[in-house]
Amino acid sequence: MIDSSPDSGLLANLNPPQHQAVTLPARSALILAGAGSGKTRVLTTRIAWLIATHQVSPHGILAVTFTNKAAKEMVTRLGALIPVNPRGMWIGTFHGLCNRLLRAHYKDAGLPQLFQILDSADQLSAIKRLLKNLNVDDEKFPPRELMHFINGHKEQGIRANRAEAWDDYTRRRVALYAEYEAQCQREGVVDFAELLLRCYELLSHNEPLRAHYQARFRHILVDEFQDTNRLQYAWLKLMAGFEQRATDAPPAAVFAVGDDDQSIYAFRGAEVGNMREFERDFAQETVIRLEQNYRSHGNILDAANALITRNRDRLGKTLWTDAGAGEPIRVYEGMSDLDEARFVVDEIRELVRDGTERSQIALLYRSNAQSRVLEHELFSHGVPYRVYGGLRFFERQEVKHALAYLRLIANPDDDTAFMRVVNFPTRGIGARSLEALQGVAHTTNSSLYNAAASLTGKAGTAVAAFIRLVESLRQETAGLPLPEAVEHVIERSTLRQHYLGEKEGQDRLENLDELINAAANFDREFAGGEITLDGTPVNGDDLGAVLAAFLQHASLEAGDHQAGAEEEAVQLMTVHAAKGLEFDVVFISGLEQGLFPHENAVMEEGGLEEERRLMYVAITRARKRLYLAHAQTRMLHGQTRYCLPSKFLEELPEELLARVNSVASRETAYPGWGVSSQSKWNSALPRSEGRGAGMTGATASATPAFAQEGPGKGLRIGQSVKHAKFGTGVIVAAEGRGSDARVQVNFSGVGVKWLALEYAKLEPV
DNA sequence: GACTAGCGTCTGTGG
């Protein structure tokens, strides 16, 4: 029995608001937890306290997060706090928990026992296949857009039969949505959004089941509440019993932790408004603000606060810290993305030389595409690094191919898997045979596999050989342990042979080996009873069950922990991926108009504010040192773009910043540029920390050169100019001479314009 | 039916 008095170990070292939050009575409460305010600590300590004081058994707790990482972290920390086996508890992501529920009640949910989960790539190819089967013009109905339409509706909890459509085009899309639903049902597959919607409907339509879970979960804890979408919100309401209560038990106490300033997932349906509605819908009694930041030095926090106060409609919260001001925030302007990368890598090497651990250095960017230059520079200087996100292990082509064979073994009706490997490696089954096959499948309302199997007598030997291959794979692997089954499939399908013959196949072969490794690890944990199919242990000797569990693991987990995760390496990731993490040193690169804030985002309603929150998240990742970098030119889509500094840079108080470009280096690089306009870029750092001319001078060749005679004298490509009507912009192109001379200028906010130099009065800035 | 050159699109973020 654990002493639960306030000064016991469990509650020691909590600050007053944290303490209050942890020990709240069993009623719904909203915790506004600022960045670095000890949010995860409060969540896990709350669970431990509830259990230790016998207010609830581990059985009665449901804790929901968004990412696997957060769920794992919670489990680990909880295990360190109290002697309880957290594996039996319901702690997981929305998707993971819904999957667990659907597995446990697959019949009631109208699903096959071994239903497969489609990741977004699978979903897209399923949609493409659907459009093809229905002879729909995919130019009129772009698959990506349709996918967005379908997922958007599911995230609102709207099925095709209830979707609104006021015009023909939308009516058509709704019809396609319905067809897609039917196709998934036929194939026994479920996409990510479907996991949630299906689970919601299961509970909503099945009263005994609803009564069971509503009575069971007495405390529901939600992490990152600001990221919930409509469906997740409704799911919580239903689960907690604030909607359709089916039991005599009172509603659960919902402990929602969130930060409206860190809401960065509106693009996938998250509604910050859920935080405002929480009070009404969940009978919330208390709001607690966690505003003391334990992570960052003062200057970093001041910058974050200054930035975020520009957003409207905040719930209101100001972070403060006991820590000193610390170092100024370093701002670097590179001439090109390459120059920027060189600066970043140079600094990293110096930091590492001075004793900073590489894993304590994070390199953040707005979009994944930016990682390439940085990676290249890190690689060529031999700096170990690790990229998170981007192409994940289980999303790689070769891994997906191998998994598709395994999926066909587990479920022959999985048409997505069938199409992926029916002719890979090539075995003479072309578009023509497949079209015929799809026709048969369509008319007989059966899966492609069954259609193929029923036709093997007459439909040519290639298809028959494929069916025989899958059949023999199923038989040969039946008695094998999972890793051997995986290896066998890789060999017998001739996947390995295929990649052996490919010039660039080495990486792919290594990934296939890694897949066998992953299967071995998984099998070990499975056999140890640590992993189960639906929360209840399954017979580990049954390959079907192990395989199904492994496949669902592969679709719900990105495979982030695969290969080299523990290596001492610099961390590269998008700002989105960095949420919830912290590092001693953080670089934010690509702080340019159009990139961060992203040009697509600023067009959307509330888009700029979401970008600003994203910047806020990025800044607050840093503990001790923060670098902000931007470049004047950047390669994008294969061509050079001329960029203005991000407006977010202007929104930071100048006194917190130190411009680390030295005038001397820029003079070398840009002969003829006025020093006056550069004065504010002078270093505010002590001399020893300023950049020498040597480093940046080496990149002078990246400077675009364009000299113009006549009216535009002194203007160059890349030059910042001011126009009376359009404001400031950057010259991106020029043509003609004398009175015909025109320049193309990219104005911030206005866009790109061609201007005749004779008439437009452009002033160099 | 397999292979390849050329073209268009993409990179905006995730379970």
Add this chain to the structure above:
DNA sequence: GACGCTAGTC
């Protein structure tokens, strides 16, 4: 700059 798709060729 990379990838997927298409048209053209073998």
